[in-house]
Amino acid sequence: MTRNQDRIHMLMGSYEVDKPTEPPKRVGPVAILSGLPRTIRRHELHMIVPLADTTIYEMEIRGEFPRRYYLTSRCVVWDLGEVEAWLRQRRKDSDAGRIKKAPSPDVRLRKTRPIKEH
Secondary structure, three states: OOHHHHHHHHHHOEEEOOOOOOOOEEEOOHHHHOOOOOEEOHHHHHHHOOOOHHHHHHHHHHOOOOOOEEOOOOOEEEEHHHHHHHHHHHHHHHHHOOOOOOOOOOHHHOOOOOOOOO
16 A cells, blocks of 8 residues: 555545445544544645645635634644535535536637647
């Protein structure tokens, strides 16, 4: 496993199957098992949501992304459950065509045509 795969595996937990006929049982961090909200820091968020810091911040301001909160004056975290719910909702909105796509550039407005060098 690569380092990122190890982090994702550690973050999301793993699935362990005892018998082929039984459903998999989840083995994960103690925080998830105790019912407390699981929080993630910025580097973990970037492994789950591949957006730039600026984009995430602007979406938070507009209310389009789960809000961060401070555990201490220097430690910022997000609620993992809220981020996962946001991802599921974005998938549904994308499948339904409710997310606007960026417009394609109008190539007729180009001043010059880029030429590849051989």
